Amino acid sequence: MTDATGPDQVTGATPDNAIRNADRADNGPVLAADGTPLKRSLNRALRREKTRALLLIAPLLLFILITFIAPIADMLFRSVENAIVEDTLPATVEALDEWDSATEELPSPDVFRALFFDLFVAAEAKEHTQLGTRLNYEQTGISSTFRSTGRGLDDIGELYQDVFEDQNELWEEADFWYAMMNAGDGAAAGDLLAAERARMAALTDEPKDGEIGFAPSATIASILPRTTREYTAFAILTALVEEDVVAEEEPWEAVFAALGLDLQDQSLRAGIEGYSGPGAAELQAALANVDSLPVVDYRAAFIEEDDDWGDPEVWRTLQTYSDRYTMGYFLNSIDLQLTPDGIQSRPEDEQIYILLFQRTLIMSMAITLSCILLGYPIAFLLANLPLRTANVLMILVLLPFWTSLLVRTSAWKVLLQQQGVINDILVWIGLVDDANRLVMINNQTGTIIAMTHILLPFMILPLYSVMKTIPPAYVRAAKSLGATDWTAFWRVYFPNSVPGIGAGSILVFILAIGYYITPELVGGTTGVFISNRIAYHISSSLNWGLAAALGSILLAAVLILYWTYDRIVGIDNVKLGG
Amino acid sequence: MSGLPPYATVGQKAWYYGFRVICGLIFFFLIAPIAVIIPLSFNAEDFFTFTPEMLSLSPEGYSMKHYEDFFTNSEWQQALWNSVRIAPMATILSVSFGTLAAIGLSQPHVPFRRAIMAILISPMIVPLIISAAGMYFFYSRVGLQGTYWGVVLAHAALGIPFVIITVTATLVGFDRSLTRASANLGADPVTTFFKVQMPLILPGVISGGLFAFITSFDEVVVVLFVGSAGQKTLPWQMFTGLREQISPTILAVATILVTLSILLLATIEILRRRSEKLRGMSPG
Known part of the structure; x- marks a missing residue:
């Protein structure tokens, strides 16, 4: 802009100069005022305009992407995500990989031992019940198995702990352990610490990067690998979750169990004998007494805690759901189940979702249909009345449209009750006996009546705007050609109004299948939709994965309908309030 | 007929x-x-x-006792106060972002216009229960769940499509030679926007804002999930009232809300007529 309005400078880019330049450069490309080729100059202007438009849109786009699209993406992700099994029991999942689920044999004792250490840490972090809840969706009863086992794990560790503490009371001292395990001035096992931080972060779903006042000694890590691993896990949770000082806390029972296993390990013997750091004397004394340590049968110990660990079915479920991503939730939402033997249908009495989807569809169709039946005459009347009268009557359509959803729902709740206004009137007229008042609420009738009322304006408004565009001359022409009123309407007017019916129906249907509030309040148990089930799984049963999968299916249905709507009507033509 | x-x-x-x-x-x-x-x-x-x-x-x-209950009961008053705190903030956010974007979208050359429009309109299309579920999951990851700002951001996102639709509709009839004339007379883009464009599209902006306001003020599904007891709004209080201990105070609140909707409807209708008159689209 300033280029064009600035003072004329002899050497600057003035139109005169540009023409002179163009004259000089004979046969060259057409030039713009500033001497650049016109094509490039135009392109640059276009690009500038595009950038400006995008810059204006960018803040909002970013806003919507963060506040709205990211949550939707998160929901889609949660519908397949299943990291909890691997995050809570990493070593078990790895060890269980080799187990053949087809056999009736239980997994090897190694798997049970891995489970002991995994579950011990999970129980300390109070995450084991969550895993139990997760697996309980797939096999009822697992939840209580995890809960009861979580309480009994200390007993297994104490088998070792008691032996150590009988040998030397120093093993009870927190600072003795700390001095032995901590790197201090010596070399620290950084990789091990980082790996344990990552394991604890995955377990608790929170970053574990804070200062813990402990670093595992590299020497001790090489001679007592299991012990160092457990102690490091103990140190991280103590410092960052319990917010205690590591050097002042006695280690978990699992650390003693790990130490016992390290001492019993023949391949580590030479290393321990050659060790000379803090606690060397006590370690070597314990090694000399290694025969007094118990040889624990982890399999038997687990089965003693809870019989279910002796059931291969529990292990099959654990193995089937050990992948980080699962189709399980989606299968559950169509009444199927992922089992070790492939996809099977759920038990007869747990099949509810197909029925619920069907009911949602059928009731939404019923609502759409009654909206067409009630909306068409109104739109027809409004479109054919003089504009002034139509505008006045339009207020009767717009007022409900503008009234709070909850106001309308509460109105229906008041009207439809057994002691409500409608029943009172019917009894007063004598149509209904006082003893058998009609049940119109907390069932499908209630939902359909209330939702037809709530969604009717969404049918009338698009129908009206389509009917306004049908020239009245068409019907007059048909009549002058001899058509009766009915023929003229049915053969000429109605086909012209079909796009309006299509637009209104899709709009009403999209809104209806996702409704939550009204079915929740007037639907009782038989008049609820799939959205009520989603809400139930989010806030009551806490099965978020299933809620996300049900939501994703509903979302897909809505998006397909929306795409159809866009093709028929065009999203730009959405009008609000007439 | x-x-x-x-x-x-x-x-x-x-x-x-x-x-x-x-x-x-x-x-x-x-x-x-x-x-x-x-x-x-x-x-x-x-x-x-x-x-x-x-x-x-x-x-x-007849009596006014249910109205008295509404105005004296601390639960209802707290709910009213929460609604009054949340809705205007959400409206301001949606109107300011939405108006800018609508102006951008109405430029003649916008790359990926359809895709952008689809994303911006999506909060209106996606069923509320799905938006609520997604926001609950995501906002609890980032620590916004159960906070004032979480509810405000969620409501602003829900109100944006309405602002976009009303403002772009107003801009369709906007004569672009007016901005060129203003620039020609030496006004910079900011002055042109506030002195020329804004007064002409103001009716659209205000009615978009009213839509956004009523969306937030009436919204119950998302606030049920994203909010916590500290963000209990009027519709939420009505919802629990209807579900648990149904009290006639709800009818008094409903009547007040109906009055409010009538006022809003009248305002929007007046604005629409004024806007059409300004743009010369209708004789009256």
């Missing part, structure tokens, strides 16, 4: 009046439920139906 011709047959006359009666009944279906709650809210008893005293129009049948 514009009047009966003098030569109409009996059948045509019957249909003409019959159709009007049918339409009258449908209008009754639309308005009656809203109209009924207004007198019921003045009920002197704690009933949800007309008492004999009310039907005989005796003054004893």
Whole structure:
């Protein structure tokens, strides 16, 4: 802009100069005022305009992407995500990989031992019940198995702990352990610490990067690998979750169990004998007494805690759901189940979702249909009345449209009750006996009546705007050609109004299948939709994965309908309030 | 439909009046439920139906006690206060972001216009329960769940499509030579925006803002999930009231809200007419 309005400078880019330049450069490309080729100059202007438009849109786009699209993406992700099994029991999942689920044999004792250490840490972090809840969706009863086992794990560790503490009371001292395990001035096992931080972060779903006042000694890590691993896990949770000082806390029972296993390990013997750091004397004394340590049968110990660990079915479920991503939730939402033997249908009495989807569809169709039946005459009347009268009557359509959803729902709740206004009137007229008042609420009738009322304006408004565009001359022409009123309407007017019916129906249907509030309040148990089930799984049963999968299916249905709507009507033509 | 011709047959006359009666009944279906709650809210008893005293129009049948309850009960007052705190903030966010974007979208050359439009409109299309579920999951990851700002951001996102739609509709009739003329007279883009463009599209902006406001003010599903007890809004309080201990105070609140909607409807209608007049799109 300033280029064009600035003072004329002899050497600057003035139109005169540009023409002179163009004259000089004979046969060259057409030039713009500033001497650049016109094509490039135009392109640059276009690009500038595009950038400006995008810059204006960018803040909002970013806003919507963060506040709205990211949550939707998160929901889609949660519908397949299943990291909890691997995050809570990493070593078990790895060890269980080799187990053949087809056999009736239980997994090897190694798997049970891995489970002991995994579950011990999970129980300390109070995450084991969550895993139990997760697996309980797939096999009822697992939840209580995890809960009861979580309480009994200390007993297994104490088998070792008691032996150590009988040998030397120093093993009870927190600072003795700390001095032995901590790197201090010596070399620290950084990789091990980082790996344990990552394991604890995955377990608790929170970053574990804070200062813990402990670093595992590299020497001790090489001679007592299991012990160092457990102690490091103990140190991280103590410092960052319990917010205690590591050097002042006695280690978990699992650390003693790990130490016992390290001492019993023949391949580590030479290393321990050659060790000379803090606690060397006590370690070597314990090694000399290694025969007094118990040889624990982890399999038997687990089965003693809870019989279910002796059931291969529990292990099959654990193995089937050990992948980080699962189709399980989606299968559950169509009444199927992922089992070790492939996809099977759920038990007869747990099949509810197909029925619920069907009911949602059928009731939404019923609502759409009654909206067409009630909306068409109104739109027809409004479109054919003089504009002034139509505008006045339009207020009767717009007022409900503008009234709070909850106001309308509460109105229906008041009207439809057994002691409500409608029943009172019917009894007063004598149509209904006082003893058998009609049940119109907390069932499908209630939902359909209330939702037809709530969604009717969404049918009338698009129908009206389509009917306004049908020239009245068409019907007059048909009549002058001899058509009766009915023929003229049915053969000429109605086909012209079909796009309006299509637009209104899709709009009403999209809104209806996702409704939550009204079915929740007037639907009782038989008049609820799939959205009520989603809400139930989010806030009551806490099965978020299933809620996300049900939501994703509903979302897909809505998006397909929306795409159809866009093709028929065009999203730009959405009008609000007439 | 514009009047009966003098030569109409009996059948045509019957249909003409019959159709009007049918339409009258449908209008009754639309308005009656809203109209009924207004007198019921003045009920002197704690009933949800007309008492004999009310039907005989005796003054004893009527009272303001449910309104008094609304204005004195601390739970309702807290809910009202929360609504009043959340809705305007959400409206400001949606209107400022939305108006800018609508102006950007109405430029002649916008790359990926359809895709951008689809994303911006999506909060209106996606069922509320899905938005609520997604926001609950995501906002609890980032620590916004159960906070004032979480609810405000969620409501702003829900209100944006309405602002985009109303403002772009206003901009369709906007004469772009006006901005060029203003630039030609030496105004910079910011001055042009505030002195020339803004006054002309203001009716659209305000009605978009009213839509955004009512969306937030009426919204209950998302706030149920994203909010916590500290963000309990008026619709939330009504929802729990309807589900658990149904009290006639709800009808008093409903009546107040109906009055509010009538005021909003009137404002939007006036703005729409004014905007059409300004743009010369309608004679009246």
